[in-house]
Amino acid sequence: MTKKQFCDSCQCDAVTVIVERPATYKFRGESFDINERVLQCSVCGEDLYDEDLDSETMQTLTKLYTEKVGLSLQDIKEIRKQYGLSMELFSRILGWSKSTIARYETGKFIPTSSHLIILKRLKDSPESIYEFFKQNLHKFNDKEIEKITKKLNFVDQNEVEKNLIETIQLNFKLHEKTIDTGYGVFNLEKLAHLILFFSEQGVPKTKLMKLLFYSDYLNFKDNLLSITGLPYVRLQYGPVPKDHELLLSTLEKIEFIEVSYEYSGEYEVNRITALQSFDESLFDEDELEVMMKVKEKFKDYGSKSISDYSHNEDAWTKTKEREIISYTHADNLLIK
Ligand SMILES: [Zn+2]
The missing domain is CATH 1.10.260 (434 Repressor (Amino-terminal Domain))
Structure with a gap:
């Protein structure tokens, strides 16, 4: 498309052409080589001002500049x-x-x-x-x-939480859908609410670890799937979720639970208390039944007695210290 435009050199309306040519521009202190398009007089070859082409060049420079500084x-x-x-x-x-x-x-x-x-x-x-x-x-x-x-x-907090949760997910990915996790996929939300379920009135940490173990293993026994998708490890005091410290501190940071410290004799006892309300819609009927059974069975047990109880489980006796407890041991659980 050619159009006529007034040319200062020719002093008349002249037929114009659009020419593409390489050019170097200094823009905001940076140098850029671009191909620009300009309007020229077809008679004398003088550059003529054209608003559209001018803004096209500006846009190209702006784009290159923001790319260079890394900010769109x-x-x-x-x-x-x-x-x-x-x-x-x-x-x-x-x-x-x-x-x-x-x-x-x-x-x-x-x-x-x-x-x-x-x-x-x-x-x-x-x-x-x-x-x-x-x-x-x-x-x-x-x-x-x-x-x-x-x-x-809030921003800071968000960043920390996001990183923590990503780390945790990655951490358990390894065991996903294997017998280590009762064929489950780790579900942080369900774990959080399972903990809320048991800690509404506050619960000693050691006891809570066992309650989680029994819930997952009993559900596996009855329904062939764990509830949380967590792997459990054999420790001296009984079975505990793998990386339980990381899990608890994360739930503490996102203000699901509060961890307090009490002294019982010469021992320090960590007590976990729910800060949010339990959402039962995350669980199916079978799972809720298992959870209720576990809560009821151990309602009068303290940390020591539930630990002692768990030490009679195959899950504990047949697994080596610090190793992951296979869900196959759920078949022989003492609790029914
Ligand atoms: Zn001209």
Whole structure:
């Protein structure tokens, strides 16, 4: 498509052509080689201004630039979102104007080089926002500080939780659908609620470990599948879920349970107490029946007596110290 446009050199409306050519641009302090398209006068060959082609070149440069610094428009939009902060608070934490943030997020402006460096840092390490918050702390009143702290704390917490849960899932993946897990797939949510089921009134940790063991093994015996998909290990005091410390500290962090410390004689006793309510809809009828049976059977047992009881199980006597207890031993469980 050719169109006529006024040419300054020829001083008349001239037929134009679009020419593609390599060009080098300095853009925001960086040098870029691109192929640009320009409008030229077909008579004298002079460049003519064309708004569309000009903005095409700008777009190419912007794209190359954001690629070079490693931050796309989408990234920029996500940065504030990850904190759950309003534009107002976010801009004040950084000490920028609210309209600056708005322009960046809509893509109307590319951030200045120094702002880009900051945004890139916030993307790569979200916790670096604390530095800006500290610097500008005096600009906020107490109420705002409390609100922001809560929001930012949440980010940190989220990151920790996400990593922990991923680690745990990976950890148990190894044993998935094998006899080690009673052919189950590890289900953290079910485990969490099974623990809630037993800890509504608080329960000593050692006893809880055995209650989980009996629930999973009895369900395997009756219904050929474990409830939680957990592998259990033989330890000196009886069977315990593999990596139980990691599991409990994770559930503590995500505020499902509280772990408190008490002294019984010279021993320190950890007590687990539910912080959330038990959701029975996660379990089927057979599972609930097994859980109720286990709760009822051991209701008057303390840590010591349930440990002693479990020491008579094949699961314990026929497994070597620290080894995973096969669910095949469920056939001979003493509890029925
Ligand atoms: Zn011309």
